[in-house]
Every structure is written in structure tokens, then in C-alpha cells.
Amino acid sequence: MKIKIYNTLARKKEVLHPLEEGHVKLYVCGITSYDYCHIGHARSALVFDMVVRYLRYRGYRVTFVRNFTDIDDKIIARAAEQGVDAQELAQRFIDEFYVDMDALAVMRPDIEPRATDHIPEMIELVQELIDKGLAYPSGGDVYYRVNRFTGYGALSGRSLEDMQAGARIEVNDQKEHPMDFVLWKAAKPGEPKWQSPWGDGRPGWHIECSAMSRKYFGETFDIHGGGKDLIFPHHENEIAQSSGASGKTFANLWMHHGFVTIKDEKMSKSLGNFLTIRDVLEQYPAEVLRLFIFSTQYRNPLDFTEDALQDAQSGLDRMYDCLAGVERLSEEEGEAAAISSKDRKKIASLRQRFESAMDNDFNTAQALGFIFDTVKVLNKLTRMLSQHAAAEDILLVRQGAADVRELAGVLGVLQQEPVQYVARKKQQLLDSIDISEDKILELIARRNAARDEKDWAASDLVRDELLAHNVELHDGPEGTTWDVKS
Numbered sequence: 001m002k003i004k005i006y007n008t009l010a011r012k013k014e015v016l017h018p019l020e021e022g023h024v025k026l027y028v029c030g031i032t033s034y035d036y037c038h039i040g041h042a043r044s045a046l047v048f049d050m051v052v053r054y055l056r057y058r059g060y061r062v063t064f065v066r067n068f069t070d071i072d073d074k075i076i077a078r079a080a081e082q083g084v085d086a087q088e089l090a091q092r093f094i095d096e097f098y099v100d101m102d103a104l105a106v107m108r109p110d111i112e113p114r115a116t117d118h119i120p121e122m123i124e125l126v127q128e129l130i131d132k133g134l135a136y137p138s139g140g141d142v143y144y145r146v147n148r149f150t151g152y153g154a155l156s157g158r159s160l161e162d163m164q165a166g167a168r169i170e171v172n173d174q175k176e177h178p179m180d181f182v183l184w185k186a187a188k189p190g191e192p193k194w195q196s197p198w199g200d201g202r203p204g205w206h207i208e209c210s211a212m213s214r215k216y217f218g219e220t221f222d223i224h225g226g227g228k229d230l231i232f233p234h235h236e237n238e239i240a241q242s243s244g245a246s247g248k249t250f251a252n253l254w255m256h257h258g259f260v261t262i263k264d265e266k267m268s269k270s271l272g273n274f275l276t277i278r279d280v281l282e283q284y285p286a287e288v289l290r291l292f293i294f295s296t297q298y299r300n301p302l303d304f305t306e307d308a309l310q311d312a313q314s315g316l317d318r319m320y321d322c323l324a325g326v327e328r329l330s331e332e333e334g335e336a337a338a339i340s341s342k343d344r345k346k347i348a349s350l351r352q353r354f355e356s357a358m359d360n361d362f363n364t365a366q367a368l369g370f371i372f373d374t375v376k377v378l379n380k381l382t383r384m385l386s387q388h389a390a391a392e393d394i395l396l397v398r399q400g401a402a403d404v405r406e407l408a409g410v411l412g413v414l415q416q417e418p419v420q421y422v423a424r425k426k427q428q429l430l431d432s433i434d435i436s437e438d439k440i441l442e443l444i445a446r447r448n449a450a451r452d453e454k455d456w457a458a459s460d461l462v463r464d465e466l467l468a469h470n471v472e473l474h475d476g477p478e479g480t481t482w483d484v485k486s
């Protein structure tokens with residue numbers, strides 16, 4: 001088993017070799033809890049949910065740690081705006097985060113540390129950095145000396161000189177170097193504070209993850225993950241802090257997922273172009289959002305559009321229709337085996353093809369393509385076998401459907417009962433139009449008869465009549481199907 005993961009630090013795919021045989025230790029930077037989560041947060045949560053599910057599917061034991069930043073400038077500012085305590089605000093949005101994650105059926109991490117529960121560990125790490133000459137107290141703050149860490153900039157691919165030249169840096173007489181970053185902030189009136197050797201204050205953002213990952217994983221672990229926006233400065237500074245203190249490699253692999261964009265512009269709260277998870281789930285089921293997100297390999301940008309979501313909805317419906325059709329196959333034994341060797345091979349090879357795609361840096365887009373290829377074959381065979389079929393053919397199709405459901409389950413999709421899903425979906429469609437299903441099927445039959453006679457005018461009249469009821473017809477190799485027009 002060789003799983004290759006693109007390592008941001010090495011700028012290439014590398015084989016996963018856990019430090020402990022068969023046990024992967026994964027640390028992911030979680031939310032800063034000051035607002036509702038948007039679709040960018042959903043992508044991060046779902047990507048690493050998928051990673052954990054797949055590694056476990058492949059037989060690894062996974063310890064997954066994802067933190068909460070519950071003390072930060074943004075939390076303090078938002079709490080002041082609302083006239084509430086900062087910790088009260090942070091807790092409220094942690095609770096709301098869980099509501100969103102449960103709605104998305106995201107598995108809980110094994111450990112979910114909060115920054116405010118680990119202040120002693122942060123103070124200890126800061127003191128170690130001071131003792132090594134990598135940090136210095138100044139005016140109640142403590143700063144990291146970036147020019148003392150020789151590897152600074154390796155993750156982001158930037159030199160210290162380029163960073164300084166390209167940055168808009170506020171004048172700060174307390175710093176020895178303009179790019180030095182804060183490890184501990186002196187207390188300001190009215191802000192949360194903790195005692196430290198350098199005076200009352202609170203931790204800087206970057207030190208949190210260095211201290212928490214060290215507590216739960218030690219000085220070196222297997223995979224550190226997050227969004228591309230965290231590469232610099234957050235993850236760059238984590239490396240400086242952690243490797244600076246230990247003299248060892250911090251994380252062996254660095255995974256970063258791409259941005260979610262709207263009209264090719266990064267989705268973010270600062271730009272005001274974001275949709276919350278709740279906004280989307282009001283319109284689409286969670287499995288549709290999962291299918292949409294996994295339709296693109298995790299490192300690539302993901303452009304959020306209504307058309308893409310509707311495509312994901314259609315794809316999900318197609319998968320459930322397939323599984324429901326297989327479940328309805330007759331048990332009656334008929335003629336000799338009729339499935340071609342080509343179709344048998346396609347069904348039998350699904351698992352191997354799926355694993356090959358996922359082993360190659362979790363290529364969910366390709367893996368889903370293989371699942372949909374198999375769904376197409378199963379649909380064709382289900383129609384062919386709907387009247388008396390050989391027992392071995394029925395067995396093969398059912399095994400193929402079981403594989404589709406299991407492998408889609410690795411992505412958190414197809415978790416509902418197919419027959420119930422299809423029935424519920426059909427009823428929702430019928431409830432939204434003013435024509436019965438029997439009438440729709442009668443009109444489709446009339447249109448098919450007209451088409452057989454090449455009476456295109458009569459065929460078009462039926463189509464137009466159905467469109468007047470907001471019913472849209474789709475002609476394909478599987479016959480004529482209907483849907484409600486968007």
C-alpha cells in the first residue's frame with residue numbers, strides 16, 4: 001500500500017511513511033470561533049474528513065487532532081462590538097460550528113484542544129525559545145527572532161528579504177527586525193489575560209498550534225493540514241517555533257487545500273462574498289455539497305456556482321436511482337449469463353481503480369469518475385436484467401452496487417436508503433407541480449409513439465404541454481426521463 005501525498009514543503013508528492021507503523025497522526029488547524037462558518041470552512045472540514053475516512057478504509061489507525069482558536073484579536077473585537085465576554089462569544093460559535101459539522105455528517109476528531117486550555121504549554125514553549133536565543137521579551141510582549149532560524153521561508157518559498165520588501169509593515173520600536181512575530185502579547189485594558197513570566201497577557205496566534213500539537217503528538221508527527229491561506233504566515237511561523245525549540249522536523253508532510261472562489265475570486269469574510277454553510281444547506285442536502293466539493297481535487301481552486309451544485313444534485317440522484325434499481329431486480333432465475341466480459345471487468349475493477357485514484361494524493365474527482373462509470377454500466381445492466389436473469393448476473397450487479405455504495409461512503413456519500421431516497425425525491429418533485437405522475441407518464445408514452453411514427457410536430461406538442469406544467473423531458477440511452485425545470 002503506497003499512498004502519495006503532495007507535500008507543500010517538498011513541492012512534490014511523497015509516499016506516506018508514518019513514524020509509527022500503521023498509525024497516522026494528523027493535525028489540522030481549526031476555526032477561530034467568532035462567526036458562523038462559510039463554505040471555505042466546509043471545504044476544509046470535508047477534505048480532512050475524507051482523508052481520515054480513506055486512511056481508515058486503507059487500514060491505518062488515525063489519530064486526528066483539530067484545534068479551536070478561542071482567544072484572538074478577531075474574537076476580542078467581535079465580543080466588544082456585541083458587548084459580550086470574549087469567552088462567551090467564542091463558546092457560542094464553537095457550539096454553532098458543531099451544528100454545522102453535524103449537518104454535514106463530519107466525523108468528530110479524536111482530540112479537539114482549545115487554545116485557552118493550553119496556556120501553560122504555550123508559556124513553557126515561549127520560555128524555551130527565549131532560552132535558546134530565538135525569542136526576546138520587549139515591552140511586555142515576546143517576539144520571535146526570524147533571522148535566527150535558518151529555515152525560515154522554506155514552506156512558503158519566500159526569502160526573508162522578499163517578505164520584508166513585499167510587506168506593509170507597521171513601525172514597531174519593540175521589534176529587533178520588522179518581520180519578527182509575536183509569541184506573547186501584553187495585556188490591554190478590558191482584554192482577557194493570563195499571568196506569565198513577562199507580565200499579564202495572552203498568546204499570539206501562531207504559538208497555539210505549536211504548543212497543542214507538541215502536547216498530543218510530541219515534537220514530530222506525520223501530517224499537518226489546513227488551507228493554502230495558512231501557509232504564510234501561520235504554518236511558516238509554526239515551523240520556526242516548533243523546529244526552533246526541538247531542533248527536529250516538525251511535520252513530515254504538509255497538506256494544503258485550495259480556496260473556494262466565487263466568480264474566480266477567493267471567498268472570504270473580509271471581501272464580503274461568502275456564503276455560510278447554513279445558506280447552502282437550506283437549498284441543497286449535505287451529500288450534494290460533499291459531491292460538489294469532491295468533484296475537484298482538494299489542492300485545486302473550487303469555483304462555487306449554482307450550476308455546479310445542480311450538477312452535483314443530478315449526480316447524487318443518478319447514483320441513488322441506480323442503487324434503487326438494483327434493489328428492485330427480480331429474484332427469478334432466467335436465461336444463461338448475459339453480461340459481457342467488458343462489463344464484468346469494469347464492475348470487478350472499480351475498487352482497484354478507486355483506490356488507485358485516492359492513493360494518488362486523494363484524487364476524489366477521478367475516484368468519483370470511476371464510480372459514475374460503474375453506475376452507468378449498472379444502469380444498463382439493470383434494464384437488461386429487469387426481466388428474468390441468470391443468478392450469477394444478478395449477483396454480479398448487486399456486488400457492483402454494494403461496492404459503489406461502500407466506496408462512495410468513504411467520501412461520506414450514499415448514506416441513505418436508496419429506495420426511500422428515490423421515493424422521497426419523486427414525491428418532492430410531484431408536490432412542486434400541478435400534474436400527476438400518471439398523467440406525465442401517459443404524455444411521455446404518447447410522445448414516444450409520435451416519435452416512433454416520426455410525427456415530430458405531435459412530439460413537440462407533448463413536450464410543450466409538459467413544459468407548461470414545469471416538467472422537463474430528457475432523452476437518453478436509458479429512455480425518456482422527466483424532471484422539474486429549475
